[in-house]
Amino acid sequence: IANCNLYLEKFTGLTFPELALNSDYAQQMFRYTNYQYEVRFLRAYFYFNLVRQYGDVPFSDHILTAEESNTLSRRPAQEIFDYIIAECDDIKDKIIVDYSKLGDMALPSSPAETGRANRKTVLALKARAALYAASPLFNPTDNRELWYRAAKANKEILDDSNGFAEKAKLLVEDYSSLWSKDNYNDATNELIFLRRATTTTNSFEGYNFPVGLENCKGGNCPTQTLVDAYEMKDTGLRPDELDNYDPANPYYTNRDPRFYLTIAKNGDEKWPNWNTVPLQTYQGGLNAEPLSGGTPTGYYLKKYCQTAVDLRAGTASKTYHSWITFRFGEFYLNYAEAVYKYLGSPYATDNEFTTSAVDAIKVVRTRAEMPGFPQGMTNDAFWKKYQNERMVELAFEGHRFWDLRRWGLATTVLNGTHMEGVKPTKVGDGYEYNVVDCDAGKTRVYLEKYNRFPIPIAEIQQNPACEQFDEWK
Numbered sequence: 144i145a146n147c148n149l150y151l152e153k154f155t156g157l158t159f160p161e162l163a164l165n166s167d168y169a170q171q172m173f174r175y176t177n178y179q180y181e182v183r184f185l186r187a188y189f190y191f192n193l194v195r196q197y198g199d200v201p202f203s204d205h206i207l208t209a210e211e212s213n214t215l216s217r218r219p220a221q222e223i224f225d226y227i228i229a230e231c232d233d234i235k236d237k238i239i240v241d242y243s244k245l246g247d248m249a250l251p252s253s254p255a256e257t258g259r260a261n262r263k264t265v266l267a268l269k270a271r272a273a274l275y276a277a278s279p280l281f282n283p284t285d286n287r288e289l290w291y292r293a294a295k296a297n298k299e300i301l302d303d304s305n306g307f308a309e310k311a312k313l314l315v316e317d318y319s320s321l322w323s324k325d326n327y328n329d330a331t332n333e334l335i336f337l338r339r340a341t342t343t344t345n346s347f348e349g350y351n352f353p354v355g356l357e358n359c360k361g362g363n364c365p366t367q368t369l370v371d372a373y374e375m376k377d378t379g380l381r382p383d384e385l386d387n388y389d390p391a392n393p394y395y396t397n398r399d400p401r402f403y404l405t406i407a408k409n410g411d412e413k414w415p416n417w418n419t420v421p422l423q424t425y426q427g428g429l430n431a432e433p434l435s436g437g438t439p440t441g442y443y444l445k446k447y448c449q450t451a452v453d454l455r456a457g458t459a460s461k462t463y464h465s466w467i468t469f470r471f472g473e474f475y476l477n478y479a480e481a482v483y484k485y486l487g488s489p490y491a492t493d494n495e496f497t498t499s500a501v502d503a504i505k506v507v508r509t510r511a512e513m514p515g516f517p518q519g520m521t522n523d524a525f526w527k528k529y530q531n532e533r534m535v536e537l538a539f540e541g542h543r544f545w546d547l548r549r550w551g552l553a554t555t556v557l558n559g560t561h562m563e564g565v566k567p568t569k570v571g572d573g574y575e576y577n578v579v580d581c582d583a584g585k586t587r588v589y590l591e592k593y594n595r596f597p598i599p600i601a602e603i604q605q606n607p608a609c610e611q612f613d614e615w616k
Contacts, residue, residue: 147186148206155179162165173248180238184260184268187230191272195545196279198595201609202226209409216608217598223425226294231269236260250589255413257327266300267469273297274477277484278549280594285605293481297474306471306506307498313471314510318573319404320469322447334470343461344426348452352415353407353422353443355430358454365406367563367578372531379514381531393565393576395406401511405538407443409567411573413448417458425567425574431503440564446539457480467540472507474566476533479503489516489525504529548594557589587593 155177164166175302186204187407193200199217204226207215221587236527239245242256250256272298277289300306305314311469312334315321320329351503352359374381376397382388394408407414409424423429431437453460461523483489483500490501534543549555562581592614601610 144186144189144203147182147189148204151179152206152600153212160468163178167250167339170248170250171223173245177239180234181260183234184238184265185228187227188268190223191227191275194220194227196276196596198612201606206525213606214608215606220281221276224272224473225280227272228276228292230394231265231272233271235265235549236266238262246269250358254521258337260336260340261305263300264469266303267474268295270300270474271469274481275549277481278550279551287485290481290485294478294485297478297481298496301471301478303469305307306475311506314475314506316510318401318511321467322465323391324449324464334467336473337465337467339466340464343463345452345454345459345461348415348448349454349465351444352454353424353430354434354436354438355423355428356415356418356454357456358459360496361430361443363539364564365439365442365444366440366581367565369408369534370402371405372534373399374513374531375514376400379517384515387541399511399513400533401535405444405446407445409441413450415443415448415452417453417455424602425569428569429569431567440562441567441576444539472510473542474507475503476529476536480529481487483525485527488522489520489529495507500525504532508532513537552590553594554591557587559584560587562587
């Protein structure tokens, strides 16, 4: 933020007359003029990360003197959200709309200018910030106007790309293409802003491919809580909602397709695609405990892993990776949440919000080949199903923890709990699947005060005006 303030005060408004005779002067000045809007977006984005984590935070939009920096007090969270939204509103029509359509301002000798903040990125930040500002953690009085602002902001980014048009194609057909090595070509309709690795790597796969394979460590192991969230494709019901649920055959063949693209389980073939033996996560199996690092939950991670990356010494390979910051799948869900909270019913519409919450969610579920939400749900049933859908669609994209906090549910969902998984046991030609406590009997704790991170003591020592939150004193 300090560097953003420095740039905006000291390095804007220049004309570079010594370069005026260069053939690309106009094109370079076009980019230079746009830099200030990219920097303002970044400053607003950094403030969003701060307010999401700490709530009330110090604020500055200019270069601080030493005296100012040592006496800067915290601003209320809603003021920070208001600032972020106002900044986005001010720059959304000034920043470059699409870097692939620059016309005469394109640089003919340069590669395509991808990966930069544009109009849609600004609208995405505004929409997410408005949703957080309206959520119970930051809106304890349930101010309906904040939900209206959130619904309007999320509608704006969808409308900007005709997202509610009858034949809208904002969501790519192949869910897994969102994190493929070619996503910058194959998923551009849905992806808005990414963080790209600038070199080819295989470290993510090395940390997450199953233990038991050469040079693989099996790091992120999905829990039974997430696995249970994937509904049945034909009924739209979770397995634990079925009358005929069979614990001995927990995965069936018709689970939500996103399950098979996100979770690696016992018996999966060709994971990764150079592995010739089906995964053995049963006790004593090739990819299970008691091997050091064997999955404690019975599952390994697929999402974000590139299945073609080879870790074997003689044939090792690397590839590019991207990490999603904003994509349209999120904003259909954001809109659904905000318009439901504003209008008070998952089926309600009005003259401004002509798409209901359930119809917005249907867009996401249709891509996943899942049935839409049923008609006639109570508000409580809708809210429960919405939370489940959000957990599934956005799994491992960095939303779940923050969602639970902003909903005021973290102390309920995360406190006094245990991480569960399965311990498959081979019995003859089949398996028994028993749900187990992976925390060795230890109870997890999430206290109310965890909803705001404490101000680091080093910051308070440098600036006493930045007082610690009462609950952390």
